[in-house]
Amino acid sequence: MKDLNDLRRDRKAAADKMQSTAAMVGTLEAAETIDQAALDAAVADFEAAQTAFASADGAVKRAEAVEAAQAAAATSGDQGAGIAGGTGGRASASGGATVPATASNPEHRGVAAALMVQALASSRGNHDEAVRRLETAGHSGLSAALSGASTDAGGVTIPRAQSAELIEMLRPRVAVMNAGARMVPMPAGQLRHASQQTSATASYGEENAPIRESEPTFGSSDMSFKKLTSLVPIGNSLLRHSSASMGQLVRDDILKVMGLRRDLAFLRGTGANNTPIGLRTWTPASAWMPAVGNTAPAVEMAVRGLVSRVEDADVQMTRPGWIMRAGTKNFLASLRDPASGAYLFPSISQNGTLLGFPIYTTSQIPDNLGGEGDETEVYFADFDEVMIGDTMEITVSSSTEASFVDVNGDTVSAYQRDLTLVRAISEHDMAPRHDAGLAGLNGKGWTL
Incomplete structure (x- = not known):
């Protein structure tokens, strides 16, 4: 066939x-x-x-x-087929409520948003033309959804249902999200929540004696929009095809560039230049170990010490885990007990855990830190204590005339290369509910 x-x-x-x-x-x-x-x-x-x-x-x-x-396509009932991304659904047995449509093929998750991006790029950001292109290509559900999207000088905002699906697909690409951080919508642009700084106390006393009062103290952790922009160059020859495979290509490009930058910000962001504050900056100085050596006894004491610091802070340990480089994970997996020769942490190779807690790896943690350029970072946290606020929207604009600087530092003309530059903007921030749930270290020589 x-x-x-x-x-x-x-x-x-x-x-x-x-x-x-x-x-x-x-x-x-x-x-x-x-x-x-x-x-x-x-x-x-x-x-x-x-x-x-x-x-x-x-x-x-x-x-x-x-x-x-x-x-x-999505599952459909008596009311007809639904469209992936929430533009359709089927009636429930009760006859009133509806069951949201779900994508029939897992590989096509996020393609609805990508096809919208592709249509906007093909039409040079013209909203009405993008809607017409989707309709002509047979994506009537997507064209209907995009027709109601908001537009401004920054571009066209992809409808929330389709954007949310694409943003959720970032989870496995961003270590902090993948480890279990809570996603919280920030539709108003700001989220404030209380963080407990000191606990209440309890005490014994004589019968009928007045009960001693104690007051916990609270601070506030504020989150506000931090704008992440990504620039994706797409060949114009690809934009002429509105097939699912082309949508997947556009989707994967957007996920790649936005995932890498978000991953770095959530780990090592300092808050400077309107960037999120990452785990390294949020972690209390008392919970961070500097320049730990790479001998087996020093390594074992250090990793057990990180777990102890979080557990001793009376953290619930709902979603505890590690974040480190893959080279660090492999270094730890190779360590042997000096006396017996047995692997010090056999569970790493067996099931990807260290001291019973899952390991998440990312290349966004450097391995050239420290005065001698041989240090890396290891994070341990209860990621249930980490909150990520997100607008759950992506704004898209495009240009065929602009230039961009590639990873080699060279200026590339989109017009000369027959490219369309797609600029995607998402807004989010990150903050811990309780920074006592965070700990980490600098490992000296902890990579292979």
């Missing part, structure tokens, strides 16, 4: 045949002496090519419709 690309090639071949036979007909008709037999044959060839093109074009459109449906 031919796939969509094969069908498109067949359609292109039929179109080329129409062009060549039409040229032949024109040449024969322009001749001083018309060869009627040859002209009739050329006309017949043109009509055959025209029929072949119509057939191939129909096959392509059917295949594109199927692929579009796979990208946007």
Whole structure:
């Protein structure tokens, strides 16, 4: 069975045949002496090519419709098919409430938002044109959702249902989110919550004696929008196709660049230049161990010490875990007991845990810290104590004329390279409810 690309090639071949036979007909008709037999044959060839093109074009459109449906289809009931991203649903048994639609293919999660981004990029940010493109491509549910999206000078805001799905897909790419930090919507742009600084006390006393009072003290942890922008260059030839596979490509590019930067901010952000404050800065100085050596006894004492510091702070340990570089995890897995030769932490290789707590790895933790450039960081926390506030929206704008600086520091012209630059903006912040739930260390020589 031919796939969509094969069908498109067949359609292109039929179109080329129409062009060549039409040229032949024109040449024969322009001749001083018309060869009627040859002209009739050329006309017949043109009509055959025209029929072949119509057939191939129909096959392509059917295949594109199927692929579009796979990208946007959802479970449906009596009220018809729903569209992935929350634009449809099915009636419940009671007849009143509805059950939200769910994507039929897990691989297509986030594709709805990506197709909207793709349509906006193809139309150079023109909102109405993007809606028309989605409708023409068979994504009527997405076009309806995008038609109600808000627009401003910064671009077009992807509707919350589709944006939330894309943002949720960042979780496995951002270590702090993956470890279990709580996601909290911040629709008003700011979130304030209390953090307990000292606890109340209890005491024994004589019968009928007045009970001694004690008062816990509280502070506040404020979160406000921190704007993360990402720039994704997309080839214009790709933007001409609105298939699910192209949507997946756009989706993955957006997730990659936004995930890496968010990961770094949530771990090592200092709050400078309107960036989030990360775990390293939030961790109390008393809970951070500097320059721990890499001998087996020193390493074991240090990692057990981190756990003790969090547990001794009466943290609930609801979602405890570690965050470190993959090289650090492999270093710890290779450590052996000096006396017996047995692996010091065999659970790392067996089930990815250290002292019974899961390990999450990221390349966003440096391994060249310290005066000698051989230190890295290890974080331990109850991630249930960490809160991430998010607007749950992504704003998109595009340009075909702008330039950008690539990872090598070179300036690249989008116009010269036939690219469209897609700028995506999301807003979020992070803060712990109780910073006693955080601990960490600098490991000297803790990488392989």
